[in-house]
Amino acid sequence: MVKKNEKKDDTFRIDEIREMFDNEWVLVEVTRLRGPGQPSRGRVLAHHKSRMRIARMTRKFHAANPGKMSYTLFSGEVIPKGVVVVLVGPQTAS
Amino acid sequence: MSSLDHRRRPDRIRGTRKYGGVLIVSVTCPGPIGLEFLVDTGAAMTAITPATAVALGPSVVRPLRKERIAPVGKALLSAPVVRLQSLQVGGCEVVDLDALILDLPPGLHIDGLLGVNFLERFRMTIEFDTATLILRRKRGG
Numbered sequence: 001m002v003k004k005n006e007k008k009d010d011t012f013r014i015d016e017i018r019e020m021f022d023n024e025w026v027l028v029e030v031t032r033l034r035g036p037g038q039p040s041r042g043r044v045l046a047h048h049k050s051r052m053r054i055a056r057m058t059r060k061f062h063a064a065n066p067g068k069m070s071y072t073l074f075s076g077e078v079i080p081k082g083v084v085v086v087l088v089g090p091q092t093a094s
Numbered sequence: 095m096s097s098l099d100h101r102r103r104p105d106r107i108r109g110t111r112k113y114g115g116v117l118i119v120s121v122t123c124p125g126p127i128g129l130e131f132l133v134d135t136g137a138a139m140t141a142i143t144p145a146t147a148v149a150l151g152p153s154v155v156r157p158l159r160k161e162r163i164a165p166v167g168k169a170l171l172s173a174p175v176v177r178l179q180s181l182q183v184g185g186c187e188v189v190d191l192d193a194l195i196l197d198l199p200p201g202l203h204i205d206g207l208l209g210v211n212f213l214e215r216f217r218m219t220i221e222f223d224t225a226t227l228i229l230r231r232k233r234g235g
Contacts, residue, residue: 030127036185037122051145058149062125071128072149074203084114085202 011043021047023076025054030069039071104230107184111225119227122182123150129205133227137209141194146205147176161194181212186229188215
């Protein structure tokens with residue numbers, strides 16, 4: 001039970017956040033680091049299937065909150081096991 | 095180039111080996127942190143995906159120029175070049191770094207390629223057995 005005047009902690013560990021969603025991009029406001037550039041804990045700001053939509057939200061977040069840190073993660077299978085990556089050239093270039 | 099400090103001690107950046115063994119390291123730009131970049135000594139220039147460019151904001155949306163690039167096994171093509179305010183890997187930072195905007199394979203959830211125009215600012219070693227990128231600052235750097 002949350003007591004009156006007790007602030008609810010809405011932050012989670014990054015690995016917990018990864019488990020909350022399925023095959024979505026998740027935008028997190030970073031509240032704690034475990035090292036330089038290594039987020040360990042944060043607050044979920046948005047989640048969506050579209051990487052570009054989350055990217056636009058990231059831009060808006062930083063425009064409104066200069067100095068804050070964000071982290072975007074993908075919660076799902078990154079690439080099938082056994083698939084080897086060799087970059088033979090960009091897919092497209094605009 | 096500027097760095098966060100002027101130590102001569104090498105910076106050991108622990109990454110992860112994914113996708114059959116390539117090295118992925120965590121990169122920080124002003125604002126977004128923990129961007130995943132593939133260390134690519136075969137790429138002359140650092141590259142970011144269009145989504146990363148959008149996330150980084152208006153400063154990188156407007157291209158400086160187009161660069162002709164020669165991808166392996168494909169015809170020459172041109173890609174926009176933007177200037178990143180800074181890019182930091184571990185304690186090593188490069189300011190005003192030019193980067194291509196390139197689409198990377200959609201199944202490959204990385205944010206960019208750490209290319210030679212970043213890596214050449216340092217004396218670089220890759221330890222594949224420990225998934226570590228080692229960057230030593232050059233004398234006078």
